[in-house]
Amino acid sequence: xxxxxxxxxxxxxxxxxxxxxxxxxxxxxxxxxxxxxxxxxxxxxxxxxxxxxxxxxxxxxxxxxxxxxxxxxxxxxxxxx
Amino acid sequence: xxxxxxxxxxxxxxxxxxxxxxxxxxxxxxxxxxxxxxxxxxxxxxxxxxxxxxxxxxxxxxxxxxxxxxxxxxxxxxxxxxxxxxxxxxxxxxxxxxxxxxxxxxxxxxxxxxxxxxxxxxxxxxxxxxxxxxxxxxxxxxxxxxxxxxxxxxxxxxxxxxxxxxxxxxxxxxxxxxxxxxxxxxxxxxxxxxxxxxxxxxxxxxxxxxxxxxxxxxxxxxxxxxxxxxxxxxxxxxxxxxxxxxxxxxxxxxxxxxxxx
Numbered sequence: 312x313x314x315x316x317x318x319x320x321x322x323x324x325x326x327x328x329x330x331x332x333x334x335x336x337x338x339x340x341x342x343x344x345x346x347x348x349x350x351x352x353x354x355x356x357x358x359x360x361x362x363x364x365x366x367x368x369x370x371x372x373x374x375x376x377x378x379x380x381x382x383x384x385x386x387x388x389x390x391x392x
Numbered sequence: 393x394x395x396x397x398x399x400x401x402x403x404x405x406x407x408x409x410x411x412x413x414x415x416x417x418x419x420x421x422x423x424x425x426x427x428x429x430x431x432x433x434x435x436x437x438x439x440x441x442x443x444x445x446x447x448x449x450x451x452x453x454x455x456x457x458x459x460x461x462x463x464x465x466x467x468x469x470x471x472x473x474x475x476x477x478x479x480x481x482x483x484x485x486x487x488x489x490x491x492x493x494x495x496x497x498x499x500x501x502x503x504x505x506x507x508x509x510x511x512x513x514x515x516x517x518x519x520x521x522x523x524x525x526x527x528x529x530x531x532x533x534x535x536x537x538x539x540x541x542x543x544x545x546x547x548x549x550x551x552x553x554x555x556x557x558x559x560x561x562x563x564x565x566x567x568x569x570x571x572x573x574x575x576x577x578x579x580x581x582x583x584x585x586x587x588x589x590x591x592x593x594x595x596x597x598x599x600x601x602x603x604x605x606x607x608x609x610x611x612x613x614x615x616x617x618x619x620x621x622x623x624x625x626x627x628x629x630x631x632x633x634x635x636x637x638x639x640x641x642x643x644x645x646x647x648x649x650x651x652x653x
Binding site: 344 | 575
């Protein structure tokens with residue numbers, strides 16, 4: 312019975328970790344595509360920091376840093392920092 | 393007593409198999425994100441995901457050993473393998489994307505995951521059948537980018553077949569597709585709105601932008617959308633590509649444009 316509980320717990324943990332991994336991947340891809348759509352360079356995102364709703368700081372592997380956010384007019388703004 | 397114990401063992405084994413299948417379904421769903429999780433492994437937000445990867449690999453090792461035991465016991469695993477065989481892609485002439493998806497489907501090991509993957513694979517295959525093939529009828533991205541930098545007359549040599557245009561359906565599918573993230577969708581919408589406002593200014597006589605320049609911007613914008621869609625939502629990309637000229641016919645006609653804007 313203990314093994315069953317253990318397996319179930321591991322399954323739940325794996326599903327949870329997978330979900331968080333998916334979310335991080337999706338966010339990274341989304342931000343990278345957004346930066347590229349604005350004509351800015353970012354070869355690979357190495358870190359993202361959420362400042363608030365639709366507001367992120369992004370660091371790229373090539374050293375570029377961007378502030379990606381949605382302004383009050385609903386436009387996506389990518390500011391190089 | 394012995395029979396009772398046998399029943400307990402059987403129930404335990406059944407529960408174990410179910411748990412393994414659930415775990416494998418989760419891991420199979422997690423598998424395609426491997427490359428991108430390594431991209432984000434140094435991020436503060438993805439510290440969880442890197443630890444998740446290590447934990448998932450441990451879990452995978454556990455599940456692998458458990459799967460082998462369940463394979464030894466049972467009919468369930470044999471049905472899983474038969475399900476895997478049915479998912480094997482029979483198509484060789486479709487695009488690499490379709491075969492890639494089917495390959496992903498074959499890598500999943502649970503019945504439910506296989507059923508889902510089979511639906512997805514069959515959907516992609518039917519999409520590839522109904523929609524125009526990406527490589528055969530449409531120019532490649534390199535050709536598109538080369539032609540987009542040239543005059544608009546060369547751009548009008550796009551696919552001749554123009555299916556009936558359903559803008560509402562395309563818009564709805566674009567809104568709902570998961571191939572493009574929220575930020576990217578919003579950014580694209582901004583650019584579409586900018587282009588439409590430039591068309592309005594052009595027809596109102598408030599802008600000196602030539603129609604050929606607007607056509608170039610339209611092509612570039614469409615190319616961005618297709619680039620974002622072609623890997624993860626190939627049917628939608630194919631439909632948009634085949635609607636390119638029909639949409640342009642609306643945009644370049646002031647009367648038709650006035651009706652949609």
